[in-house]
Amino acid sequence: MTATATTASATRLAIPAKPRRLAVRAAGWAATVVILLAFWDIDLEWDKIAGLPADLAHYGALMFSDPNWSMLGEAALQTWRSVSMAWIGAILGVVLSTLLGIPAAQGVGPAWVRLPLRVIFAVIRAMPEVLIAILILTVTGLTPFTGALALAIGGIGTHAKWTYETIEAVPPGTAEAVRASGGSLVEVIRWGLWPVAAPELMSLALYRFEINVRTSAILGLIGVGGIGAMLTDYTQHREWDTVGVLIIVVIVVTMVIDAISGAIRRRIMEGAKVRGVERQH
């Protein structure tokens, strides 16, 4: 502000008018109105909201003041079941998505293969895993295997999309070189695309496992077993001290798995630290 005063004698520095951006404002107002309408229409139970803090404190105390640690063994077994579901689901899902995702990438498969595959991925992406599990349980029953299959098939939606996006982001040079020296489509994929895309794809596969660990707890709610099923049971019986233990177990296991998997992913993407070697590019 003082700067304008000192230079005022020379040139008048007029601050340009703010852009009006009418469309943005109109959209903002429209969004506000829609949100307010939603608030007004949704029938929030205000008396319940008033009692919410007291409720949360009450149940929080029931759950965490004196957790029933004797359930820890059972909880560990069910956790392993959930993690197993997540792992098997991740392996099956990643294999399927890689097989389906590579031909869906631009420059690999022809358009009549790519487009139908992408539509299938989009449809699966919109289907919640729980619904997929409801379909699969008519085949394999209420077993952890159903959970693993649901995770595998539900994972195709996003994972195959990531796969073809990764393949498309590979610089075309190596693939072109393989093609120029007479490589077939399979050889182009094996030597031109795979070595470049593999670290990213492996990192995504581990990330898929992390997501599955969370989702497998959700699938437990429809009865395929694991920590989610145990949590539903004890919540419905309102044994809050056990519920507290289960929530702590879920949090700790998820965070530990995220940390380990994150460390491995960093190692895959950034490579080992080079020690004592002069390295040129």
Next chain:
Amino acid sequence: MTAADAAAPARTDLAIPPRPRTWPKAVVVGAALVAFTVATTIPAIGGVEIDLASIARNWTNGLDRIGQMLTPDLSILPRTWQPLLETLEMALVGAAISAVLAVPLSLWAARPTNPNGVTRRAVRFVLNVVRAVPDLVYATVLVAMVGVGTLPGIITLILFDVGIVVKLVSEAIDSADAQYMEAGRAAGGNQTQINRVTALPQSWPAIASQVLYSLELNVRISAILGLVGAGGIGRLIDEMRGFYRYDALGTIVLEILIVVIAIEIASNLLRKRLR
């Protein structure tokens, strides 16, 4: 190749260096992966029993169900409007409230906007814990606490949204160009002023983009929240599933598909404009 070789005046033998020995490590990593995988398939210790026989036996059941779902019973449609509207409203209300909460929390969780390491780590840790609990687990517990209805559903969505929006936005602030903030500091602003005048305007696109993304996820999640009694169209899914009305289920799934894809397209368009 050959031309270049011939042109080289003095021939020196180019010895190809030996291939690096990577196989011992590959064997160890591979063996570890195989061992872990085998351990996850032992039912005795809680693993998954891979039961291919049941697939061979019952695969026609699955095809029947899919067949029924592919012939949707449209007479159910009038009953779905109200729950579907409720689902969308829950998604919107959840995203709106979490957007309001996420703005200060993101500034709190990012390094340039909160130099105080203690509070920053505290906020990040709490949000990591919040993110570690899956959405339907929140819903199940909250329904048992406050009763069936939209309220537990909305709280679930808020917890879920705040977790991811704050994570993604604070990472965006962390990696953003901090020059404006330096200018603010050089001009003698305190941290609050710097955040308000430089960091916040710079982060609006990131915040808006992530909130839209969370709205997309919310529609997907709130569609199934009803399965545990937390309101929305999931209630109807649970009911139809109980009656084995897979043709009606097909209609509902189709409806969710259309809504989810429509919102995804709209949100993608908006987010492209934001960049």
